[in-house]
Amino acid sequence: MGELSSKLEDYLEAILVVQQEKKVARVKDLAEILMVRPPTVNSAIKKLERLGLVEHQNYGYISLTPKGEEIARCVYERHKTLLDFLVRVLGVDPKKALAQACGMEHSINEFTRKKIQALSEFFACKPEILKLWHQFCDERKKENNSGGGGKS
Amino acid sequence: MGELSSKLEDYLEAILVVQQEKKVARVKDLAEILMVRPPTVNSAIKKLERLGLVEHQNYGYISLTPKGEEIARCVYERHKTLLDFLVRVLGVDPKKALAQACGMEHSINEFTRKKIQALSEFFACKPEILKLWHQFCDERKKENNSGGGGKS
DNA sequence: TTATTTTTTTAGCCTAATCTAAAAATATTC
DNA sequence: GAATATTTTTAGATTAGGCTAAAAAAATAA
CATH class of the missing domain: 1.10.10.10 (Winged helix-like DNA-binding domain superfamily/Winged helix DNA-binding domain)
Structure with a gap:
């Protein structure tokens, strides 16, 4: 039970x-x-x-x-929501995203799933904000690439 | 191995x-x-x-x-990153978030973890955008509450 | 329709991760 | 320091989820 x-x-x-x-x-x-x-x-x-x-x-x-x-539909919805979020919002490589979504899809509840879906749609609806998010990521990448160039 | x-x-x-x-x-x-x-x-x-x-x-x-x-630190970092994201960005109840983070923490790789952390920080750094996101959620909630009031 | 190939099922084994009950070691209290 | 309580370990059982090998059924080809 x-x-x-x-x-x-x-x-x-x-x-x-x-x-x-x-x-x-x-x-x-x-x-x-x-x-x-x-x-x-x-x-x-x-x-x-x-x-x-x-x-x-x-x-x-x-x-x-x-x-x-x-039950199958619930799991499948979670799967699709997570995959979409990983790929479209986080920019994860689709093949790697698939494996991670398969792992995570058993752990989230419906509230969380809806919120993740909403977040994907939020970025999809607001291209200016999506752009800011990508810029934010790029800046962080630069910071990490500077800092510690060669060996000591 | x-x-x-x-x-x-x-x-x-x-x-x-x-x-x-x-x-x-x-x-x-x-x-x-x-x-x-x-x-x-x-x-x-x-x-x-x-x-x-x-x-x-x-x-x-x-x-x-x-x-x-x-290894322990990697897992723990993933745990903290996910918990923070669930609670602070998605607004999941902390107790429920804990269980879900514990489930997901074994499935994501370091690239994904960093991106999720970045996303939490993006919202933390940009209160105007965080506000827009919350508004976006509230609007969706309203839409769902209207639509289909009672039993047919 | 008979022979061959493919698919499914059965039977039996293995490992990971859990449990209970009881033995052994350690720690605490009198 | 002896008695008691706690903690850890051992021993053995159980369940989930996987495998291989071989039998049985179904599908395909000759």
Whole structure:
């Protein structure tokens, strides 16, 4: 009855993502995007079935129950919000941002997610402020590059 | 030779924090702040010892090696940066922010940490912009409160 | 339709991280 | 300094999440 683990959240999210791309999700697809072996997917799916979050008959497709889909969507929203913030506001390299968003997406609550999304939109709506923010970063970079040039 | 798990990072960070508060860290202290039982601390400490990150003689105090302290400081910096950002920029309740920072602190790299810190400082340095950001949030809140008053 | 390939499942093993119960060491109190 | 209390350690169990190897089912090709 406790909280769903972040691993199981990952499986739900992956089912949602695969469904969006290929209509239906299979064990193989989940194994690929989560980078685990098929038997690992199998046992995770069984757990999620017991929890009433996915449906799956043997050798068949995997689908989300309404409750499972709700959770999957929450995780996915957090993922998108964080990725967007990292890339667009903080200027993190998209590949590196992806890994970091995947890590963080299990830790934030809905209040925080909304605030982060609002912050991304704040900068998107106010190009002058976005510019000031970039200038602020550039100045700091310069400061760090001066200071300690060569070896002692 | 792979990466340190986030659990083991937590132990290193906790040793650092306890040392700051009480000069020396003991099993009991770590068990308390990490909310686990003493035998759990014991086996974690043994692993960290094998990895050359802590020093500990039986029934004695626990201390960080230089390498362990370096990692502990990195984790702690990420923790502080995230907590500050959540509370001061996003306005998250400090208690809730703590739990979320503890979750996220294992996922971000140094580039991201610096950027988040810079963003907190950007708002701290520019009170007019901070005000605009708060206004932006307030307006969104109003929009959400209007829209869909009662039940259909 | 039979043979081959692919996918999924089962069975069994492993590691990390936790726990409880009890033993051992250390610290405190009388 | 002996008795008591606290802390740490050991021993052994449990759970989550991963793996490999092999069996079973389904899909594809001949």
